[in-house]
Amino acid sequence: MASLVGAVLSGLTGDPESWTQRLGEIAPDLIEEIHERKQPSTGLPDLEVDGRAVLRFAPNPNGPATIGSVRGIIVNSEYARRYHGEFIIRFDDTDPKTKAPMLDAYTWYLDDCEYLGTVPDRVVYASDHLLEYYEYAKKLILMDKAYVCTCPRDEFKRYKDAKEPCPHRDADVDANLKHWGQMLDGGYPEGGAVLRIKTDIKHKDPAMRDWAAFRIVETPHPRTEIGDRFRVWPLLDFESAIEDHVLGITHIIRGKDLMDSEHRQRYIYEYLGWQYPKTLHWGRMKIHEFGRFSTSAISEAIADGTYSGWDDPRVPTLRALRRRGITAVAIRKFMIDLGIAETDISLSLDNLYAINRKIVDPAANRYFFVWDPVRIEILDAPSMVATPKYHPERDELRKIPAGSTLSVCRTDIEGLEAGDKLRLKNLYDIEIASIEPLVARCIGGTHGAWCATCEKPRYQILHWVPDEHVPVVVRAPDQTYGGIGEAGIVDEVGNIVQFERFGFVRIDSVDAGRVVAYFSHR
RNA sequence: GCUCCGGUAGUGUAGUCCGGCCAAUCAUGGUGGCCUUUCGAGCCAUUGACUCGGGUUCAAAUCCCGGCCGGAGCACCA
Structure with missing residues (x-):
């Protein structure tokens, strides 16, 4: 136009x-x-949909969902929802050895999906379909589009790099059928043979040349129903190619590291006369806060005690974010706003935190938490009960009885001198009498009760905790804070609250009077 | 080495397919102010970008070529 x-x-x-x-x-x-x-759009672009839409997310359950997996779950499920289609979780668990599946992870993935508000319409296990893959392998062998290759890896690589066929490429169909049967029956040791898809050994892109579709793995599969029933396992390109067709996948949306995979798989689609799904890729995602990470590296660090588990706040898993009180709504919006550009991105979680803060702030009760506490004696302290609001927008009041000794953050009194004046929030103003020992004198009237018409504060406002308090530890990604908090915190287990002048936290547990909180964000 | 992608403010992102009210959208961050008996919250203002060089055209962020930069694949991992 x-x-x-x-x-x-x-x-x-x-x-x-x-x-x-x-x-x-x-x-x-x-x-x-x-x-x-030219109107600006937000979120995910429209898809070319012809009839129905079937999308999948296909993780290897060798660990729990990371931030990267979350992107896959959200983007694909969001499209399925938008086009009233189907969203499938397919466990690509066809590597019992190098990146062996973890039984718990299957459950965790489904649990994480539920948390994210997208229960999959179907759950599929690739390891259930080995016999089906064998059928297609046989079909391709009969079509002379696949052959058994017994070259050692580096030897095949030499042939491939030289654009030359290896000696097995020209074997006839009968020989290949026989050798394939031997692979299945244990006639070759692990590493002794692979089934390759015939592509074009002179293809200009070395990544395309006669790629491996099946290999022998003697390690039993961790799923007990599978165990050691199979010794020939498909590789991703084969397994995924078959599955996507069988499941009727219409759109494949994933990271662009799998771009070449598409080109390899297209050979199979061409041989079998299938139509390849539409594909969309997003670029590499790097999170500032986590840097480079791999599931196996995290796994090791957990094993040696560096991390407390898969939900340690320092670990880039969804489980960790959940424990920290990052809401599903925030995570969804964050991922959808990223879109699916092919650009490699390197981003900070600040965006996620900002979104979450807007969601969490209106509901989060406020509490005093004093980290690195130091006790301060108050001369002339009136005996009183401070009544700060639970939330600045609401009228419910909490009650904190204050005695003549209080605790405040060490950093708040550092650098002060005798004569300096401060306001204790919802309590009274004080004047420092001496630093060593730390003593202050109550000055002016009390203003412990909440009142909208109180005089404006003249001094810096500090939060504080009375002698009657609970020990609190806050586990944050960068460090663990030890301190004390007001007693009411123990009633907030499972909730997200704001520790005033500190940040939002999720109260995780109370164990023998000791509160454990997970840091969300400022 | 071969091959495939990509490059818009500090960071993400919209616009690129089909050139034209694009001196370029939104968010986050930065800065300043207001408000507030917490705050890095809220409100207001402000800051800041089309990778470079050629070409095509009346007109280029948008199309073409080349350079530079970044990422990925070339596994018997997914």
Whole structure:
């Protein structure tokens, strides 16, 4: 349509301003259309959908969902929802050895999906379908599109790099059928043979040349129903190619590291006369806060005690974010806003935190938590009960009885001198009498009760905790904070609260009077 | 080495397919102010970008070529 605009404009003379003016006179609808097309959009772009939409997320359950997996779950499920289609979780658990599946992870993935608000319409286990894969392998062998290769890896690599066929490439169908049978029956040791898909050994892209589809793995599969029933396992490109077709996947949306995988798989689709799903890829994602990470590296660090588990706040898993009180709504919005650009991105979790803060702030009760506490004696302290609000927008009050000794953050009194004045929030103003020992004197009237008309604070406002308190530890990604908090915190287990002047935390547990909180964000 | 992608403010992102009200959207961050008996919250203001060089065109962020930079694949991992 816009080309029509060009046709109109090219027939005009004069300055550009008069052109558009002229166009407005001749064809105002075109002007409107230009406006429309340039409207900014947000979130995920529209998909080309022909009939129904079936999408999948296909993790190897060799660990729990990481931030990267979460992107896959959310983007795919969001599209399925948008087009009233189907969302499938498919466990690509066909490597019992190098990246062996972890039984717990299967459950964790499904649990994480539920947390994210997207229960999959179907759950599929690739390891249930070995016999089906064998069928297709046989079919391809019969078509002379696959062959058994017994070259050692580096020897095949030499052939491949030289664009030359290995000696097994030209074996006839009968020989391949026989050797394939031997693979299945244990006639070759682990590493002794692979089944390769015939592509084009002279293909300009070395990644395409006769790729391996099956190999022998003697390690039993961790799923007990599978165990040691199979010794020939498909590789991703084969397994995924078959599954995507069988499941009727219409759109594959995943990281662009699997871009070449598509080209390899297309050979199978071509041989079998299938139509490949539409594909979309997003670029590499790097999170500032976590740097480079791999599931296996985290696994090791957990094993040696560096991390407390898969939900340690320092670990980039969804389980960790959940424990920290990052809501599903925030995570979804965060991922959807990222879109699916192919650009490699390197981003900070600040965006996620900002989204979460807006969600969590209206509901989170406020509490005093004093980290690195130091006791301060108050002379002339009136005996009183402070009544700060649970939330600045609401009228419910909490009650904190204050005695003549209180605790405040060490950093708040550092650098102060005798004579300096401070306001203790919802209590009274004090004047430092001496630093060593730390003593202050109550000055002015009390203003412990909440009142909208109280005089404006004249001094820096500090939060504090009375002698009657509970020990609190806050586990944050960067460090663990030890301190004390007001007693009411123990009633907030499972909730997200704000520790004033500290940040939002999720109260995780109370064990023998000791509170454990997980840090969300500022 | 071969091959495939990508490059818009500090960070993400919209616009790129189909060139034209694009001196370029939104968010986050930075800065300043206001508000507040917490705050890095809220409100207001402000800051800041089309990777470079050629070409095509009346017109280029958008199309073409080349360079530079970044990422990925070339596994008997997924």
